[in-house]
Amino acid sequence: MNRLIIALLVFLPSVLLAQNFQGMAVYESKRSLKELKIESKDLNDDMMKKIMDGMKKQYEKTYILNFNKYESVYQEEQKLETPSSGFSMGFMSSSANEVTYKNIKNKVQLAEQEFLGKEFLVTDSLKVYNWELQSETKKIGDYTCYKAISVDRVTQEDLDQYEAEKIKQDTANTAFFTITEPKERIVTVWYTPEIPVSQGPGAFWGLPGLIMEASFDDTIILCSKIVLNPTKKLKIKAPRKGKEVTKSQYDSLIEKQMEKMTNQNGVILIEIGQ
Numbered sequence: 352m353n354r355l356i357i358a359l360l361v362f363l364p365s366v367l368l369a370q371n372f373q374g375m376a377v378y379e380s381k382r383s384l385k386e387l388k389i390e391s392k393d394l395n396d397d398m399m400k401k402i403m404d405g406m407k408k409q410y411e412k413t414y415i416l417n418f419n420k421y422e423s424v425y426q427e428e429q430k431l432e433t434p435s436s437g438f439s440m441g442f443m444s445s446s447a448n449e450v451t452y453k454n455i456k457n458k459v460q461l462a463e464q465e466f467l468g469k470e471f472l473v474t475d476s477l478k479v480y481n482w483e484l485q486s487e488t489k490k491i492g493d494y495t496c497y498k499a500i501s502v503d504r505v506t507q508e509d510l511d512q513y514e515a516e517k518i519k520q521d522t523a524n525t526a527f528f529t530i531t532e533p534k535e536r537i538v539t540v541w542y543t544p545e546i547p548v549s550q551g552p553g554a555f556w557g558l559p560g561l562i563m564e565a566s567f568d569d570t571i572i573l574c575s576k577i578v579l580n581p582t583k584k585l586k587i588k589a590p591r592k593g594k595e596v597t598k599s600q601y602d603s604l605i606e607k608q609m610e611k612m613t614n615q616n617g618v619i620l621i622e623i624g625q
Contacts, residue, residue, distance in 0.1 A: 373581065422589075453477060473596055
């Protein structure tokens with residue numbers, strides 16, 4: 352009987368630790384623009400350079416992921432405003448206040464997003480990734496990480512949309528972006544079982560350990576810092592701001608706005624601010 356009591360006393364703190372487990376991960380996100388092609392007779396070399404520099408800066412960001420056993424909140428790190436270069440592409444920039452919340456127990460994702468000055472609370476079920484676990488390992492910081500891959504195949508809907516957009520662009524007088532044929536999307540991640548939570552940056556999740564690195568398209572997201580069980584308790588709560596819409600409703604809203612910004616030749620008109 353005494354041995355049983357001692358065993359329970361030893362085991363109890365570890366159970367409580369698991370229930371209250373929290374952590375913070377800092378991620379650096381970058382995107383290569385080498386595959387991006389911009390064509391326009393109306394833009395000189397100086398304007399083209401400003402556009403590319405502005406777009407590159409948009410994709411170099413720092414994000415914070417606060418997580419516990421079942422929930423996580425992912426958002427861009429809040430920084431003081433830096434002096435403006437005098438050039439902006441507000442239409443293409445994402446909101447620095449965007450928040451993504453994932454609950455892996457309830458399989459729910461919520462996102463506070465801003466579009467054209469309006470706030471939305473976008474609700475969706477968690478995306479299901481068909482992870483293929485690999486045997487390769489590597490170190491990221493102090494953690495041993497394992498490789499996993501997920502492949503999104505090209506659907507007939509993707510091909511039909513591509514053909515429709517291609518016809519529009521072929522008949523246009525000018526084109527801003529070159530439309531590329533859809534291809535399968537490969538997501539490669541590195542996760543560590545040493546942090547046993549099924550969480551990761553952005554929409555990524557579903558592995559037996561925290562995702563430390565993710566690469567997809569021309570983007571790479573890399574964890575640069577980990578803090579486990581910080582002294583100050585983290586606030587991990589579902590966002591509530593904005594008009595509540597489903598993911599499909601939000602996508603439809605954006606599509607309709609894009610149609611309004613498209614002229615009769617199928618060219619998207621983008622106002623470039625100075």
